[in-house]
Amino acid sequence: MDISPVKEAGPVGTVVGPESPAVPVGGAQGVPGPKGLAGHRFGPVVLVVTGGLSVQFGSALAVLLMPRAGALGVVTLRLVLAAAVLLIVCRPKVRGYGRADWGTIVAFGAAMAGMNILFYQAADRIPLGAAVTLEVLGPLILSVVASRRLMNLLWAGLALGGVVLLSGGGFDRLDPLGAAFALAAGAMWATYIVFSARTGRRFPQADGLALAMAFGAVLSLPLGIAEAGDKLLVPSTIGLGLAVALMSSVLPYTLELLALRRLPAPTFAILMSLEPAIAATAGFLILSQALSLTDALAIALVIAASMGAVRTQVRAAARERGRVAG
Numbered sequence: 001m002d003i004s005p006v007k008e009a010g011p012v013g014t015v016v017g018p019e020s021p022a023v024p025v026g027g028a029q030g031v032p033g034p035k036g037l038a039g040h041r042f043g044p045v046v047l048v049v050t051g052g053l054s055v056q057f058g059s060a061l062a063v064l065l066m067p068r069a070g071a072l073g074v075v076t077l078r079l080v081l082a083a084a085v086l087l088i089v090c091r092p093k094v095r096g097y098g099r100a101d102w103g104t105i106v107a108f109g110a111a112m113a114g115m116n117i118l119f120y121q122a123a124d125r126i127p128l129g130a131a132v133t134l135e136v137l138g139p140l141i142l143s144v145v146a147s148r149r150l151m152n153l154l155w156a157g158l159a160l161g162g163v164v165l166l167s168g169g170g171f172d173r174l175d176p177l178g179a180a181f182a183l184a185a186g187a188m189w190a191t192y193i194v195f196s197a198r199t200g201r202r203f204p205q206a207d208g209l210a211l212a213m214a215f216g217a218v219l220s221l222p223l224g225i226a227e228a229g230d231k232l233l234v235p236s237t238i239g240l241g242l243a244v245a246l247m248s249s250v251l252p253y254t255l256e257l258l259a260l261r262r263l264p265a266p267t268f269a270i271l272m273s274l275e276p277a278i279a280a281t282a283g284f285l286i287l288s289q290a291l292s293l294t295d296a297l298a299i300a301l302v303i304a305a306s307m308g309a310v311r312t313q314v315r316a317a318a319r320e321r322g323r324v325a326g
Contacts, residue, residue, distance in 0.1 A: 044259035048271045051252035051259075056132065056278040058247030060286040063123055065240045069228045071120040076224020077232060077241030078116065079217040082249035087214060092207035101202050108195035108208070109215030112253075115192050117220060118185035125178025127289050132279035133163050134179055138186025139193060139272035149316070155270050155309040162301030163276060165294060193268060196253075197260040206254050213249065270309040277302050 062074050069077060122131040140160050199208035224232060231237060260268055277299035283289035 044261075044263040045271065047255040047259040048263070048268065049274065051255035052272075052274050052278050054255075055248045055252040056128075056275060056282045057286065058244050058249075058252075059119075059123065059132075059279065060128060060282040061240065062120065062244045062248065063128060063287060065237070065244060066120070066124055068234070068237050069224075069231050069241070071124040072117065072220070072223045072226070073228030073232055074241070074244065075113075075116045075120050076217070076220045076228070077238070078245045078249055079113065079213060079220050080224075081238075081242050081245035082253075083210070083213040083217040085245065085250050086206065086210035086254075090206050090210040092203070092210045094211070097202075104195060104198050104202055105208060105212045106215060108192070108199045108212035110219065111188050111192040111195055112212060113216035113219040115185055115188035116216075117223065118181050118188060122178045122182035122185060125175040126182065128283040128287060129276060129280035129289060129295070130174055131178070131182045131185075133276040134182035135186040135189055136163055136272055136275050137183065138188070138190040139268075140270070141186075142190040142193060149312065151312045152267065152270065152309065155305045155312065158308070159270055159302050159305035162298045162305060165298035165301060189272070193260070193272075196257055197268075200257045200261045206257060209253055209257050213253070267309050267312070271306050274302060274306050 062078065065074050065077075119131065119135060122135070137160075140156055140163065195212075196209075199212060202208060203211070232241075256268075263271075280289070280295055280299065
Protein backbone atom coordinates (compact mmCIF):
# COMPACT_ATOMS: atom_id res chain seq x y z
CA MET A 1 0.00 0.00 0.00
CA ASP A 2 1.30 3.44 -0.88
CA ILE A 3 2.18 5.61 2.12
CA SER A 4 3.25 8.68 0.17
CA PRO A 5 0.68 10.96 1.89
CA VAL A 6 2.71 10.67 5.08
CA LYS A 7 5.01 13.65 4.87
CA GLU A 8 6.39 14.29 8.32
CA ALA A 9 7.18 12.17 11.30
CA GLY A 10 5.80 13.28 14.63
CA PRO A 11 6.73 11.88 18.04
CA VAL A 12 7.55 8.20 18.20
CA GLY A 13 4.34 6.29 17.59
CA THR A 14 2.66 8.96 15.46
CA VAL A 15 2.69 10.21 11.91
CA VAL A 16 1.59 13.57 10.58
CA GLY A 17 -0.28 13.84 7.30
CA PRO A 18 -0.69 16.90 5.13
CA GLU A 19 -4.29 17.51 6.15
CA SER A 20 -4.67 15.76 9.47
CA PRO A 21 -3.36 15.97 13.02
CA ALA A 22 -0.92 13.44 14.40
CA VAL A 23 -2.53 10.01 14.68
CA PRO A 24 -1.17 6.77 16.12
CA VAL A 25 0.65 4.61 13.62
CA GLY A 26 -1.80 1.94 12.60
CA GLY A 27 -4.70 4.37 12.62
CA ALA A 28 -6.93 4.95 9.64
CA GLN A 29 -4.84 7.75 8.24
CA GLY A 30 -1.39 6.28 8.82
CA VAL A 31 0.63 3.23 7.97
CA PRO A 32 -1.38 0.01 8.28
CA GLY A 33 -0.82 -1.22 11.81
CA PRO A 34 -0.40 -4.73 13.17
CA LYS A 35 -3.58 -6.63 13.93
CA GLY A 36 -4.63 -8.86 16.80
CA LEU A 37 -2.04 -9.08 19.53
CA ALA A 38 -0.23 -5.85 18.64
CA GLY A 39 -3.48 -3.94 19.00
CA HIS A 40 -3.97 -5.08 22.60
CA ARG A 41 -2.84 -2.79 25.42
CA PHE A 42 0.03 -5.11 26.33
CA GLY A 43 0.43 -6.46 22.80
CA PRO A 44 3.59 -4.54 21.88
CA VAL A 45 5.24 -5.68 25.11
CA VAL A 46 4.46 -9.31 24.35
CA LEU A 47 5.90 -8.84 20.86
CA VAL A 48 9.15 -7.43 22.26
CA VAL A 49 9.56 -10.20 24.87
CA THR A 50 8.79 -12.92 22.32
CA GLY A 51 11.31 -11.40 19.96
CA GLY A 52 13.90 -11.32 22.73
CA LEU A 53 13.40 -14.99 23.52
CA SER A 54 13.73 -15.91 19.87
CA VAL A 55 16.84 -13.84 19.18
CA GLN A 56 18.79 -14.98 22.25
CA PHE A 57 18.08 -18.68 21.78
CA GLY A 58 18.96 -18.17 18.12
CA SER A 59 22.22 -16.54 19.21
CA ALA A 60 23.03 -19.54 21.39
CA LEU A 61 22.47 -21.76 18.37
CA ALA A 62 24.72 -19.47 16.33
CA VAL A 63 27.55 -19.96 18.85
CA LEU A 64 27.31 -23.70 18.17
CA LEU A 65 27.51 -22.96 14.43
CA MET A 66 30.64 -20.78 14.66
CA PRO A 67 33.16 -23.68 14.61
CA ARG A 68 31.76 -24.61 11.19
CA ALA A 69 31.55 -21.21 9.50
CA GLY A 70 33.28 -18.68 11.76
CA ALA A 71 31.70 -15.59 13.27
CA LEU A 72 31.50 -13.64 10.01
CA GLY A 73 30.25 -16.69 8.13
CA VAL A 74 27.41 -17.08 10.63
CA VAL A 75 26.48 -13.41 10.22
CA THR A 76 26.39 -13.80 6.44
CA LEU A 77 24.25 -16.95 6.62
CA ARG A 78 21.91 -15.26 9.07
CA LEU A 79 21.40 -12.08 7.06
CA VAL A 80 21.36 -13.60 3.57
CA LEU A 81 18.88 -16.34 4.46
CA ALA A 82 16.72 -13.96 6.51
CA ALA A 83 16.66 -11.49 3.62
CA ALA A 84 15.66 -14.24 1.20
CA VAL A 85 12.77 -15.33 3.44
CA LEU A 86 11.52 -11.77 3.98
CA LEU A 87 11.76 -10.83 0.31
CA ILE A 88 9.81 -13.93 -0.70
CA VAL A 89 7.13 -13.44 1.97
CA CYS A 90 6.76 -9.66 1.79
CA ARG A 91 7.49 -9.04 -1.90
CA PRO A 92 8.14 -5.37 -1.12
CA LYS A 93 7.52 -2.67 -3.70
CA VAL A 94 10.52 -0.59 -4.71
CA ARG A 95 8.70 2.22 -6.49
CA GLY A 96 7.01 5.25 -5.03
CA TYR A 97 9.58 6.03 -2.35
CA GLY A 98 11.69 9.16 -2.04
CA ARG A 99 15.35 9.77 -1.22
CA ALA A 100 14.63 10.06 2.51
CA ASP A 101 12.85 6.69 2.49
CA TRP A 102 15.79 4.96 0.82
CA GLY A 103 18.20 6.75 3.13
CA THR A 104 16.32 5.24 6.05
CA ILE A 105 16.60 1.78 4.49
CA VAL A 106 20.34 2.17 3.95
CA ALA A 107 20.89 3.35 7.54
CA PHE A 108 18.67 0.59 8.97
CA GLY A 109 20.39 -2.11 6.92
CA ALA A 110 23.85 -0.84 7.83
CA ALA A 111 22.87 -0.78 11.52
CA MET A 112 21.63 -4.37 11.34
CA ALA A 113 24.77 -5.58 9.58
CA GLY A 114 27.06 -3.71 11.95
CA MET A 115 25.20 -4.87 15.04
CA ASN A 116 25.37 -8.52 13.97
CA ILE A 117 28.99 -8.45 12.84
CA LEU A 118 30.17 -6.82 16.05
CA PHE A 119 28.01 -8.97 18.33
CA TYR A 120 29.14 -12.28 16.85
CA GLN A 121 32.75 -11.17 17.07
CA ALA A 122 32.07 -10.58 20.79
CA ALA A 123 30.21 -13.88 21.28
CA ASP A 124 33.15 -15.70 19.69
CA ARG A 125 35.43 -14.35 22.46
CA ILE A 126 33.35 -13.95 25.64
CA PRO A 127 30.33 -15.78 27.19
CA LEU A 128 26.95 -15.05 25.62
CA GLY A 129 25.44 -13.55 28.79
CA ALA A 130 28.36 -11.16 29.25
CA ALA A 131 28.27 -10.14 25.58
CA VAL A 132 24.58 -9.26 25.72
CA THR A 133 25.03 -7.55 29.09
CA LEU A 134 27.58 -5.18 27.58
CA GLU A 135 25.60 -4.80 24.37
CA VAL A 136 22.42 -3.76 26.18
CA LEU A 137 24.16 -0.67 27.53
CA GLY A 138 23.51 0.94 24.14
CA PRO A 139 19.70 0.79 24.39
CA LEU A 140 19.88 1.77 28.05
CA ILE A 141 21.83 4.91 27.23
CA LEU A 142 19.34 5.63 24.45
CA SER A 143 16.48 5.38 26.92
CA VAL A 144 18.13 7.93 29.21
CA VAL A 145 18.88 10.33 26.35
CA ALA A 146 15.50 10.03 24.63
CA SER A 147 13.20 9.86 27.65
CA ARG A 148 11.18 12.89 28.70
CA ARG A 149 9.77 11.30 31.87
CA LEU A 150 11.52 11.10 35.20
CA MET A 151 10.12 7.62 35.85
CA ASN A 152 11.71 6.27 32.66
CA LEU A 153 15.05 7.57 33.88
CA LEU A 154 14.53 5.80 37.21
CA TRP A 155 13.61 2.52 35.53
CA ALA A 156 16.61 2.83 33.23
CA GLY A 157 18.83 3.34 36.27
CA LEU A 158 17.42 0.23 37.96
CA ALA A 159 17.94 -1.79 34.79
CA LEU A 160 21.50 -0.50 34.51
CA GLY A 161 22.11 -1.62 38.09
CA GLY A 162 20.94 -5.10 37.13
CA VAL A 163 23.21 -5.09 34.09
CA VAL A 164 26.22 -4.13 36.22
CA LEU A 165 25.33 -6.81 38.77
CA LEU A 166 25.02 -9.40 36.02
CA SER A 167 28.55 -8.50 34.96
CA GLY A 168 29.79 -9.62 38.37
CA GLY A 169 30.97 -6.14 39.31
CA GLY A 170 33.40 -5.81 36.41
CA PHE A 171 34.49 -7.18 33.06
CA ASP A 172 38.23 -7.13 33.74
CA ARG A 173 38.52 -10.90 33.40
CA LEU A 174 36.94 -10.91 29.95
CA ASP A 175 38.82 -10.77 26.68
CA PRO A 176 39.28 -6.99 26.13
CA LEU A 177 38.68 -7.19 22.39
CA GLY A 178 35.51 -9.21 22.92
CA ALA A 179 34.24 -6.67 25.44
CA ALA A 180 35.04 -3.83 23.02
CA PHE A 181 33.12 -5.58 20.24
CA ALA A 182 30.12 -6.00 22.56
CA LEU A 183 30.12 -2.31 23.52
CA ALA A 184 30.35 -1.30 19.86
CA ALA A 185 27.47 -3.67 19.09
CA GLY A 186 25.47 -1.85 21.77
CA ALA A 187 26.00 1.46 19.97
CA MET A 188 24.78 -0.13 16.74
CA TRP A 189 21.81 -1.62 18.62
CA ALA A 190 20.74 1.85 19.74
CA THR A 191 21.04 3.00 16.12
CA TYR A 192 18.98 -0.01 15.03
CA ILE A 193 16.17 0.96 17.43
CA VAL A 194 16.02 4.50 16.05
CA PHE A 195 15.96 3.46 12.39
CA SER A 196 13.63 0.51 12.99
CA ALA A 197 11.05 2.98 14.30
CA ARG A 198 11.59 5.28 11.31
CA THR A 199 11.31 2.36 8.88
CA GLY A 200 8.07 1.24 10.51
CA ARG A 201 6.61 4.71 9.94
CA ARG A 202 7.75 5.05 6.33
CA PHE A 203 7.03 1.57 4.95
CA PRO A 204 3.91 -0.62 5.20
CA GLN A 205 3.93 -3.94 7.04
CA ALA A 206 7.44 -5.46 6.99
CA ASP A 207 8.42 -4.16 3.53
CA GLY A 208 11.05 -1.79 4.89
CA LEU A 209 12.52 -4.53 7.06
CA ALA A 210 12.85 -6.85 4.05
CA LEU A 211 14.62 -4.18 1.99
CA ALA A 212 16.93 -3.19 4.85
CA MET A 213 17.75 -6.84 5.57
CA ALA A 214 18.69 -7.32 1.92
CA PHE A 215 21.02 -4.31 2.07
CA GLY A 216 22.61 -5.60 5.29
CA ALA A 217 23.09 -9.02 3.68
CA VAL A 218 24.93 -7.44 0.74
CA LEU A 219 27.23 -5.61 3.16
CA SER A 220 28.07 -8.80 5.09
CA LEU A 221 28.46 -11.12 2.10
CA PRO A 222 32.10 -10.28 1.18
CA LEU A 223 33.19 -10.67 4.81
CA GLY A 224 31.50 -14.04 5.20
CA ILE A 225 32.92 -15.37 1.93
CA ALA A 226 36.41 -14.18 2.88
CA GLU A 227 36.28 -16.00 6.23
CA ALA A 228 34.30 -19.16 5.46
CA GLY A 229 34.49 -19.62 1.69
CA ASP A 230 32.80 -22.79 0.42
CA LYS A 231 31.98 -23.84 3.99
CA LEU A 232 28.89 -21.66 3.60
CA LEU A 233 27.58 -24.10 0.96
CA VAL A 234 27.58 -27.22 3.14
CA PRO A 235 23.90 -28.35 3.36
CA SER A 236 23.94 -28.99 7.12
CA THR A 237 25.55 -25.59 7.72
CA ILE A 238 22.92 -23.92 5.55
CA GLY A 239 20.19 -25.72 7.50
CA LEU A 240 21.53 -24.49 10.84
CA GLY A 241 22.05 -21.04 9.34
CA LEU A 242 18.41 -20.96 8.26
CA ALA A 243 17.32 -21.81 11.80
CA VAL A 244 19.50 -18.99 13.14
CA ALA A 245 18.13 -16.61 10.50
CA LEU A 246 14.52 -17.38 11.40
CA MET A 247 15.06 -17.27 15.17
CA SER A 248 17.51 -14.36 15.33
CA SER A 249 16.39 -12.13 12.46
CA VAL A 250 13.08 -12.83 10.70
CA LEU A 251 10.87 -13.38 13.73
CA PRO A 252 12.38 -10.94 16.28
CA TYR A 253 13.00 -8.06 13.87
CA THR A 254 9.48 -8.33 12.49
CA LEU A 255 7.97 -8.40 15.99
CA GLU A 256 10.12 -5.46 17.12
CA LEU A 257 9.24 -3.39 14.06
CA LEU A 258 5.54 -3.98 14.71
CA ALA A 259 5.97 -3.17 18.40
CA LEU A 260 7.82 0.07 17.68
CA ARG A 261 4.79 1.33 15.76
CA ARG A 262 2.90 1.47 19.05
CA LEU A 263 5.61 1.62 21.72
CA PRO A 264 7.75 4.71 22.40
CA ALA A 265 11.46 4.21 21.74
CA PRO A 266 12.51 4.97 25.37
CA THR A 267 10.19 2.28 26.76
CA PHE A 268 11.28 -0.14 24.05
CA ALA A 269 14.92 0.52 24.94
CA ILE A 270 14.29 -0.24 28.62
CA LEU A 271 12.54 -3.48 27.66
CA MET A 272 15.77 -4.45 25.94
CA SER A 273 17.22 -4.79 29.45
CA LEU A 274 15.52 -8.19 29.50
CA GLU A 275 18.00 -9.41 26.90
CA PRO A 276 20.88 -10.24 29.33
CA ALA A 277 18.50 -12.32 31.44
CA ILE A 278 17.23 -14.18 28.37
CA ALA A 279 20.77 -14.63 27.05
CA ALA A 280 21.97 -15.99 30.40
CA THR A 281 19.11 -18.50 30.38
CA ALA A 282 19.84 -19.52 26.79
CA GLY A 283 23.53 -19.88 27.63
CA PHE A 284 22.65 -22.11 30.57
CA LEU A 285 20.22 -24.34 28.65
CA ILE A 286 22.10 -24.64 25.36
CA LEU A 287 25.74 -23.79 26.09
CA SER A 288 25.95 -25.09 29.70
CA GLN A 289 26.94 -21.67 31.06
CA ALA A 290 25.81 -21.83 34.71
CA LEU A 291 23.83 -19.11 36.50
CA SER A 292 24.93 -17.95 39.95
CA LEU A 293 22.82 -16.46 42.75
CA THR A 294 24.14 -13.03 41.77
CA ASP A 295 23.02 -13.66 38.19
CA ALA A 296 19.54 -14.54 39.42
CA LEU A 297 19.34 -11.32 41.44
CA ALA A 298 20.49 -9.30 38.44
CA ILE A 299 17.83 -10.94 36.31
CA ALA A 300 15.20 -10.00 38.90
CA LEU A 301 16.33 -6.36 38.77
CA VAL A 302 16.13 -6.06 35.01
CA ILE A 303 12.74 -7.76 34.93
CA ALA A 304 11.46 -5.39 37.64
CA ALA A 305 12.75 -2.42 35.67
CA SER A 306 11.08 -3.64 32.49
CA MET A 307 7.76 -4.26 34.23
CA GLY A 308 7.94 -0.79 35.78
CA ALA A 309 8.60 0.76 32.39
CA VAL A 310 5.60 -1.03 30.92
CA ARG A 311 3.30 0.11 33.72
CA THR A 312 4.54 3.70 33.34
CA GLN A 313 3.86 3.62 29.61
CA VAL A 314 0.39 2.10 29.98
CA ARG A 315 -0.62 4.69 32.60
CA ALA A 316 0.76 7.56 30.50
CA ALA A 317 -1.14 6.31 27.45
CA ALA A 318 -4.34 6.04 29.51
CA ARG A 319 -3.94 9.63 30.77
CA GLU A 320 -3.34 10.85 27.23
CA ARG A 321 -6.47 9.10 25.99
CA GLY A 322 -8.40 10.65 28.85
CA ARG A 323 -7.24 14.14 27.92
CA VAL A 324 -8.12 13.61 24.25
CA ALA A 325 -11.56 12.25 25.18
CA GLY A 326 -12.14 15.19 27.52
